[in-house]
Amino acid sequence: MYEHDVIVVGAGGAGLRAAIAAHEAGADTAIVSKLHPVRSHTGAAEGGINAALREGDDWELHAYDTMKGSDYLADAPAAETLAQDAPEETIQLEHWGMPFSREEDGRVSQRPFGGLSFPRTTYAGAETGHHLLHVMYEQVVKRGIQVYDEWYVMNLATDDAADPNDRECHGVVAYDVQSGNVEGFKANGGVILATGGPGQAFDHTTNAVSCTGDGHAMAYRAGAPLEDMEFIQFHPTSLPSTGVLISEGVRGEGGILYNAKGERFMFEYGYANNSGELASRDVVARAELTEVNEGRGVNDEYVHLDMRHLGEERILDRLENILHLAEDFEGVDGLVEPMPVKPGQHYAMGGIDVDENGQTCINGLYAAGESACVSVHGGNRLGGNALPELIVFGKRAGRHAAGDDLGTAEIKTGYGDDVEDETETELPVQPGSAGLDTPGGVAADGGVTAEADGLLERAVEAERARVDHLMEKDDGVQHAQIRAKLQKAMTDYVNVFRTDEGIRKALRVIRECREEYQDVYVDDPSRTFNTDLQQTYETRNLIDVAETIALGALVRNEFRGAHWRQENQERDDENWLKHTLISWEDGDPNIFYRPVILEGEKTYEPKVRSY
Amino acid sequence: MRGTESPQQERLKEKEQGLAQEEAVDESDLEGETVHLKVFRYDPEVEGKQEPRFDDFYVPFEKGMTVLDAVMYARDEFDSSLTFRHSCRQAVCGSDAFFVNGKQQLGCKTQISELKQPVRIEPLPHQEVVKDLVVDMDHFYDQMHAVEPYFQQEELPDGDLEEQRQSRENREKVKMSTRCIWCAACMSSCNIAAGDNEYLGPAAINKAYRFAMDEREDDEIKEHRLRIVEQEHGVWRCQTQFSCTDVCPKDIPLTEHIQELKREAVKKNLKFW
Numbered sequence: 001m002y003e004h005d006v007i008v009v010g011a012g013g014a015g016l017r018a019a020i021a022a023h024e025a026g027a028d029t030a031i032v033s034k035l036h037p038v039r040s041h042t043g044a045a046e047g048g049i050n051a052a053l054r055e056g057d058d059w060e061l062h063a064y065d066t067m068k069g070s071d072y073l074a075d076a077p078a079a080e081t082l083a084q085d086a087p088e089e090t091i092q093l094e095h096w097g098m099p100f101s102r103e104e105d106g107r108v109s110q111r112p113f114g115g116l117s118f119p120r121t122t123y124a125g126a127e128t129g130h131h132l133l134h135v136m137y138e139q140v141v142k143r144g145i146q147v148y149d150e151w152y153v154m155n156l157a158t159d160d161a162a163d164p165n166d167r168e169c170h171g172v173v174a175y176d177v178q179s180g181n182v183e184g185f186k187a188n189g190g191v192i193l194a195t196g197g198p199g200q201a202f203d204h205t206t207n208a209v210s211c212t213g214d215g216h217a218m219a220y221r222a223g224a225p226l227e228d229m230e231f232i233q234f235h236p237t238s239l240p241s242t243g244v245l246i247s248e249g250v251r252g253e254g255g256i257l258y259n260a261k262g263e264r265f266m267f268e269y270g271y272a273n274n275s276g277e278l279a280s281r282d283v284v285a286r287a288e289l290t291e292v293n294e295g296r297g298v299n300d301e302y303v304h305l306d307m308r309h310l311g312e313e314r315i316l317d318r319l320e321n322i323l324h325l326a327e328d329f330e331g332v333d334g335l336v337e338p339m340p341v342k343p344g345q346h347y348a349m350g351g352i353d354v355d356e357n358g359q360t361c362i363n364g365l366y367a368a369g370e371s372a373c374v375s376v377h378g379g380n381r382l383g384g385n386a387l388p389e390l391i392v393f394g395k396r397a398g399r400h401a402a403g404d405d406l407g408t409a410e411i412k413t414g415y416g417d418d419v420e421d422e423t424e425t426e427l428p429v430q431p432g433s434a435g436l437d438t439p440g441g442v443a444a445d446g447g448v449t450a451e452a453d454g455l456l457e458r459a460v461e462a463e464r465a466r467v468d469h470l471m472e473k474d475d476g477v478q479h480a481q482i483r484a485k486l487q488k489a490m491t492d493y494v495n496v497f498r499t500d501e502g503i504r505k506a507l508r509v510i511r512e513c514r515e516e517y518q519d520v521y522v523d524d525p526s527r528t529f530n531t532d533l534q535q536t537y538e539t540r541n542l543i544d545v546a547e548t549i550a551l552g553a554l555v556r557n558e559f560r561g562a563h564w565r566q567e568n569q570e571r572d573d574e575n576w577l578k579h580t581l582i583s584w585e586d587g588d589p590n591i592f593y594r595p596v597i598l599e600g601e602k603t604y605e606p607k608v609r610s611y
Numbered sequence: 612m613r614g615t616e617s618p619q620q621e622r623l624k625e626k627e628q629g630l631a632q633e634e635a636v637d638e639s640d641l642e643g644e645t646v647h648l649k650v651f652r653y654d655p656e657v658e659g660k661q662e663p664r665f666d667d668f669y670v671p672f673e674k675g676m677t678v679l680d681a682v683m684y685a686r687d688e689f690d691s692s693l694t695f696r697h698s699c700r701q702a703v704c705g706s707d708a709f710f711v712n713g714k715q716q717l718g719c720k721t722q723i724s725e726l727k728q729p730v731r732i733e734p735l736p737h738q739e740v741v742k743d744l745v746v747d748m749d750h751f752y753d754q755m756h757a758v759e760p761y762f763q764q765e766e767l768p769d770g771d772l773e774e775q776r777q778s779r780e781n782r783e784k785v786k787m788s789t790r791c792i793w794c795a796a797c798m799s800s801c802n803i804a805a806g807d808n809e810y811l812g813p814a815a816i817n818k819a820y821r822f823a824m825d826e827r828e829d830d831e832i833k834e835h836r837l838r839i840v841e842q843e844h845g846v847w848r849c850q851t852q853f854s855c856t857d858v859c860p861k862d863i864p865l866t867e868h869i870q871e872l873k874r875e876a877v878k879k880n881l882k883f884w
Binding site for chain 1: 654655656657660674675686687688690691692694695696697698699700701702703704705706720741742743745748752756759760761762764767771772773774775776777778779782785786789790792793822825827828
């Protein structure tokens with residue numbers, strides 16, 4: 001058994017920042033990650049970091065843009081904290097040597113991004129995430145923070161007090177991918193989940209293969225609710241054949257979108273008469289698919305993104321990486337021809353329900369980054385707001401877990417007095433694991449059924465038994481089939497345009513996947529680097545997370561931010577200025593709502609959102 | 612790569628293009644065809660795999676298919692025990708450097724249509740094989756860590772919101788070196804590293820270059836960095852064979868960076884004489 005004060009699960013931007021902060025606050029800190037840190041998907045972020053650094057800009061404007069971009073479903077204290085802390089955190093990265101792009105006077109460059117009232121996106125070419133990730137890992141190396149890389153966290157060691165608000169997380173159970181050993185990691189101060197997004201629930205995604213919502217699913221099964229999971233961002237410019245991301249920076253620098261008729265449709269068809277290509281991401285993604293659905297798409301599938309007019313010099317200076325991506329993954333030379341693009345799953349606005357200190361309702365359990373929902377992004381995340389979230393809230397979670405006093409949080413978590421139960425929607429099938437047999441405990445588990453004392457050891461034994469079951473079983477279904485079926489259903493039915501009927505179909509498929517998973521087995525008999533076993537675990541997580549996305553999409557019968565519903569194509573502020581929360585109560589998902597907080601230091605009156 | 616190509620790189624590119632033309636198969640010829648893969652297999656604890664062998668897989672070709680797509684298909688459809696690292700699928704996580712048809716390349720960035728069949732896929736040479744295409748990366752990470760791979764500048768501008776200044780020229784100077792994704796293709800291709808286990812290797816020296824050339828660090832730390840790379844197993848081991856530069860998937864002019872550090876080290880030493 002390993003023991004530390006703070007255990008950070010995941011080593012992307014949020015995890016590394018949390019670890020540095022916890023270490024600086026004096027905690028014995030360790031990172032446990034299924035990938036070596038530099039492999040994390042933060043490295044694929046391209047565009048930049050929003051921070052009000054310059055004269056003429058201030059945090060109030062950034063907070064206002066964020067609230068408007070969220071379609072008034074972000075919580076004001078979260079958006080304000082982000083906007084207030086982002087400048088200092090961004091400059092901190094510069095002080096750690098991050099190679100930002102520079103102006104003539106040697107200061108860091110900023111550029112316009114969608115939905116921003118000031119060009120405040122601070123960037124390092126079109127590979128900002130790569131540099132952020134590496135710089136932060138360098139700082140982890142400098143401090144000698146312990147990293148357990150290629151250790152896959154399988155479960156949390158949480159007790160099973162009846163009320164999740166009374167539960168406590170004591171550590172994690174992880175397996176060493178290289179040796180196959182399952183071990184316990186005791187966390188005396190706290191466990192911080194920084195496991196990234198659940199993009200692999202969809203089959204056309206910009207997300208890495210490793211983005212499987214592991215933290216989401218583990219926190220959910222331990223009793224922490226997932227919040228606003230229906231809000232999935234589909235990035236308007238992903239390459240059609242692979243889903244590889246083409247940065248919003250292309251449009252920020254002046255790139256133009258054309259349909260098959262060569263029309264600049266953002267203006268010609270009135271999707272965004274003021275901002276055009278730089279409208280918020282949800283607006284542009286819907287516009288592109290509308291063009292395709294109305295017969296004006298190229299090859300009935302995509303539209304064109306043209307940056308040729310920017311000139312070779314500017315492209316090479318600011319967007320060089322885009323040329324490589326277009327060439328390597330689509331065979332297109334962006335200097336001489338327009339690039340094909342279409343919407344691809346990109347980001348989950350929702351996540352594990354936390355407050356602005358990163359705390360879940362479970363004692364000692366934190367989350368930060370894309371896996372968490374503070375909520376900064378509400379119904380739609382602005383481009384350039386993910387990276388500052390990682391560093392601002394990663395740091396806060398790390399400090400709090402290490403014992404620093406950050407003051408009382410204004411945002412509430414968990415099921416409490418302020419929530420309202422969902423009572424209206426009838427579900428097409430039973431969600432969750434209720435009613436399913438659970439051989440080896442494979443399908444259903446909440447917290448570990450045990451007293452706090454010796455709880456971690458018992459959690460380790462439970463996972464060893466699960467591994468034995470999966471590996472000793474000789475036939476059945478393999479995870480890859482289930483995963484492919486799940487991904488297809490989510491992309492077919494819970495995509496940019498959503499209907500009640502489609503979402504119900506998705507829920508039925510998810511139920512089938514869950515039933516098939518009862519019969520899953522791991523064919524690879526080896527304990528050495530058994531990725532078959534790891535992916536089998538991940539697939540279970542994807543099923544649970546996909547189900548919360550579909551459930552949220554079903555109950556929210558309005559159009560807000562990235563969530564569009566055919567039956568009600570209007571934002572419904574009277575009924576829906578509230579977060580969707582789903583908690584796993586012994587395998588039976590419970591849906592409830594919590595009002596959004598639109599008042600912080602400033603007040604954010606919902607307005608018509610036009611760009 | 613564009614814009615900042617050195618003469619060496621241009622020559623290499625010409626060479627590569629020549630080779631590619633020789634080997635390239637017209638994509639349209641592959642439509643509806645299967646691709647023949649010969650994949651290295653080894654597992655220390657599974658009977659039949661303890662002796663390394665090659666398995667044949669026949670994968671249906673799709674337009675735009677990469678080596679990574681092909682091995683993922685083989686794994687998901689035929690043999691779930693086929694093991695390799697991969698994550699981002701877009702040449703930034705650096706997980707999937709393999710030895711493909713005799714050259715270190717990222718699986719995700721290498722088009723099947725540009726390769727001769729059967730496509731031989733092996734783990735990176737000169738590194739210990741853990742299983743199938745997975746190699747032990749510990750030695751590579753140790754070498755990276757040995758060059759103190761982190762920014763060291765004690766004196767910072769006053770005020771939390773004041774950044775250090777860096778000229779565009781200096782940022783341009785270090786730009787290519789900052790693109791390294793730690794894939795280890797260069798280390799695997801290097802004859803010197805193969806014969807001298809203590810050699811820092813191209814990636815680690817490039818990392819040292821990234822900081823030594825960054826004007827934000829002061830002269831004292833630059834000297835310290837040069838001392839690290841001019842040790843016995845440092846820059847002087849490089850025999851300018853350009854194999855690292857040849858295989859780097861991010862087109863970093865590694866050999867040039869190593870030579871530049873040699874020159875800097877000489878200049879520094881001359882000062883003392």
